[in-house]
Amino acid sequence: GIQVEQSPPDLILQEGANSTLRCNFSDSVNNLQWFHQNPWGQLINLFYIPSGTKQNGRLSATTVATERYSLLYISSSQTTDSGVYFCAGRDAGNMLTFGGGTRLMVKP
Amino acid sequence: EPEVTQTPSHQVTQMGQEVILRCVPISNHLYFYWYRQILGQKVEFLVSFYNNEISEKSEIFDDQFSVERPDGSNFTLKIRSTKLEDSAMYFCASRTGWNYEQYFGPGTRLTVT
Numbered sequence: 744g745i746q747v748e749q750s751p752p753d754l755i756l757q758e759g760a761n762s763t764l765r766c767n768f769s770d771s772v773n774n775l776q777w778f779h780q781n782p783w784g785q786l787i788n789l790f791y792i793p794s795g796t797k798q799n800g801r802l803s804a805t806t807v808a809t810e811r812y813s814l815l816y817i818s819s820s821q822t823t824d825s826g827v828y829f830c831a832g833r834d835a836g837n838m839l840t841f842g843g844g845t846r847l848m849v850k851p
Numbered sequence: 852e853p854e855v856t857q858t859p860s861h862q863v864t865q866m867g868q869e870v871i872l873r874c875v876p877i878s879n880h881l882y883f884y885w886y887r888q889i890l891g892q893k894v895e896f897l898v899s900f901y902n903n904e905i906s907e908k909s910e911i912f913d914d915q916f917s918v919e920r921p922d923g924s925n926f927t928l929k930i931r932s933t934k935l936e937d938s939a940m941y942f943c944a945s946r947t948g949w950n951y952e953q954y955f956g957p958g959t960r961l962t963v964t
Contacts, residue, residue: 774951784940784958786894791952829894837882837907838896839944839953 745770745834749842756849761818764845766830768811773833775806775813780827780844789815789828820849853877855956857943863962867932872959874926874943883926884944884953885918887911894942900926933963 746769756762766775777789790797790804792813797804801820806813813830827846831839856875864870876883885897898908900918915931926945930937940960944953 776952778955784888784960786942786955786958788952788954791950793951831894833951837899837901838884838909839886839894840896841894843893 744836745772745832745840747830747832747840747842749828749830749845751845752843753846754848756820756847758820758822758849758851760820760849761816762820762847764815764817764828764830764847766813766815766832766842768813768832770834771808771811773835775808775830775832776839777804777813777815778829778831779824780829782826786829817847820847822849822851825849855943855945855954857941857956857959859959860957861960861962863964864933866935866963870930870933870961872928872930872941872943872961874928874945874956875924876926876943876945877954878924879947880945880954881948882906882946882953883918883920885928886942886944886955887939888942888958889936889939897928930961933961935963937961938963 774793827844831841883900943956
């Protein structure tokens with residue numbers, strides 16, 4: 744199966760700052776999802792983005808499938824953005840393989 | 852907006868006991884999944900289920916685990932004889948037959964003492 748690496752593992756931001764989270768894949772993926780895990784442990788769907796760019800408010804994501812990476816951009820960060828961000832990819836099978844996550848803390 | 856629901860939100864059980872975790876997937880979805888996340892670690896795939904049978908399973912999903920769709924709405928994960936290392940958050944997910952995006956439930960936190 745594929746390997747999924749996320750960077751950075753930890754990130755501390757001041758409120759209002761922008762950030763870029765990265766997700767690298769060891770092999771081609773057929774779909775890619777980004778999630779936010781909130782302090783209660785819930786996985787919130789952010790993006791389903793096999794390729795191209797999508798935007799949702801202050802968040803946007805870009806996947807370059809041919810180069811096996813995806814980026815999540817957070818602009819004007821808020822304290823409520825804190826939590827762990829996971830990317831997950833699917834290769835030829837049916838399951839998602841998750842990365843290790845980026846733990847984000849946004850300070851007021 | 853439709854969502855995946857899971858019950859209970861938290862379950863505490865003693866080692867060796869059987870537990871059943873319940874999920875109600877989104878109503879028009881056809882593929883169902885269980886994942887788990889040990890505290891502080893990444894989310895790991897356990898099993899996928901389609902057309903009333905297991906379509907894929909991981910090495911974690913050994914003989915002590917089973918899944919069932921007992922009726923048209925529920926999807927369950929049974930752990931026959933729990934071990935301390937089964938303590939984790941268990942997530943149910945589902946998707947349609949034509950879109951690969953998986954939607955996750957809020958999770959059940961299982962604590963084995």
